[in-house]
Amino acid sequence: MMSRFRKYSAGFLLLILIPQTLVAQQQGAEQVKQLESDGIERTEQGRDTQQQVDAMHGRSRNLVDEYYTHLKLVEGLQLYNTMLGKQLTSQREEIELLRSSISEVAVVSRQILPLMARMVDGLEQFIELDVPFLLTERRHRVAKLRGLMLRADVTVAEKVRRVMEAYQVENDYGRTIEAYKAKLQLQDASFDADFLRIGRVGLLYRTIGSDEVGYWDSKQNTWEPLANSPWLRHIEQGLRVARQEVAPEMISIALDPTQEIVR
Structure with missing residues (x-):
């Protein structure tokens, strides 16, 4: 009797344990699926997060590169400004020098113009006392110089050049x-x-x-x-x-009628 009861009890327990085992296995499988789903979801979230990190890193890298680019530009501009500052300082000094020179030129001009006038007077006197060759041409040159001295549209430098040129022409007459x-x-x-x-x-x-x-x-x-x-x-x-009609040669010319001609 007891032996049969035990058999029934063991069978009953087996019938009770089998469904529980199936339930546990089913629950385990569902948990595994849930874990897999959670893992996949976390993986996808991790991938999205990594993509966001990569995107942020890329933007950060671009910002850093842009920063260094602007930094180099700023350094170049600072160097350029420094050079411009030196140039401006040099230009200011040059301006002051020019202003000083202009004031000195005004003083020199007041001294040169009277000197030029005296030189023209001296040239005219020299021509009148000189050997009377090409008098019309030489007197005309002096008259032009006198008119030039009175012109306000001609620089002092040009007036000096023209007077010196006239003196040079007179000087050349002595060698030709x-x-x-x-x-x-x-x-x-x-x-x-x-x-x-x-x-x-x-x-x-x-x-x-x-x-x-x-x-x-x-x-x-x-x-x-x-x-x-x-x-x-x-x-x-x-x-x-x-007149250069013949080749240059020795000629005998009467410079003084008391001298004899050398033939």
């Missing part, structure tokens, strides 16, 4: 020979003549048509005639040399 045509005034008569200038030491003429020859006597300040022979031949040769 020249042949030119002009009017010869002898007493009350005027003749067309060829003139031969040899520096400032000799000025001779040959009248056109009559072939009369003569020279300027610097001691007497007058024109003196010469005998046609042999002076005409020598003066004609000198005229050809001065």
Whole structure:
């Protein structure tokens, strides 16, 4: 009896335990699925979070790069401003120097202009006392200088240059020979003549048509005639040399009628 009861009891317990085991397994499976679902969800959340972190890192990196770029730009601008500051300082100094120079130029100009006027006067006197060659041209040059001195639209530097240029032209006359045509005034008569200038030491003429020859006597300040022979031949040769019609050669010219001609 007891043995049968025990068998029934064990069977009953087995019937009770089997459903509980199935329930436990089912619950375990559901828990596993829930864990898997939770794991997947956390994984997806982690992936989303990582993507957000990566995006934030990328933006942070871009901000850092942009910051360094602007920092370099600022450094460049600071260096540029420093250089500009030095340039401005230099320009201010230059401006002050120019202002000082301008004031000095005004003083110098007030001194130079009277000097230039005296130089023009001296040049005019020199021409009138000099050997009388190219008088029309030389007097015209002096007249132009006088007009130039009165012009307000011409700088002082240009006036100085023109006066010095005129002096240089007069200086060059002493180192050259020249042949030119002009009017010869002898007493009350005027003749067309060829003139031969040899520096400032000799000025001779040959009248056109009559072939009369003569020279300027610097001691007497007058024109003196010469005998046609042999002076005409020598003066004609000198005229050809001065006009570059023949090759340069030694010529005999009467600089002083008391001297003999060297043939």
